[in-house]
Amino acid sequence: EADIYQTPRYLVIGTGKKITLECSQTMGHDKMYWYQQDPGMELHLIHYSYGVNSTEKGDLSSESTVSRIRTEHFPLTLESARPSHTSQYLCASSDFYLQPQETQYFGPGTRLLVL
């Protein structure tokens, strides 16, 4: 089982609030990812990181930001939540030494509802 954690698991919040979704992994993986998934739809990569102080935007435009100050921690922040941000957010990690190399382990996800 993968040791990757996300908090909160569920969040209901009002429009305009600032929120931070937490993601931590204890496997020492260098690569971490954030995906957004709407019900019945595919996962879309919104942010990724190849190591400490490395962050890149993914394929889906997102108003969120991320930081990677420590290897194990990759939080995602929304400065001002809107109803359009309602979705499931999944964090994942991978490592060069995994086989197959591209394997990604996912956290349990955060379901966000913005009212």
Added chain:
Amino acid sequence: RKEVEQDPGPFNVPEGATVAFNCTYSNSASQSFFWYRQDCRKEPKLLMSVYSSGNEDGRFTAQLNRASQYISLLIRDSKLSDSATYLCVVVEAGGYNKLIFGAGTRLAVHP
């Protein structure tokens, strides 16, 4: 056109049936492919890699057809516990380990 396309299903099959899913991808330069499984309201988990020569893991067989740019997953002797959404995943060409997910094929196995 989506980069990875799957029939959304659902595939409703009885226990013991054999079922097959296909997936097509658009980038001919893609080199690595996977099947992930996602249970309802859960995170995706790696089911198996797809190798050029095809590979088998118990009741599951994955195959790749590069010429036609599709991959397949065959499940034999379906179990109730196989009910889930199966995600076709293609590693983006370019070497940055970015995964491109299909929307998934839903399988429902009934008694």
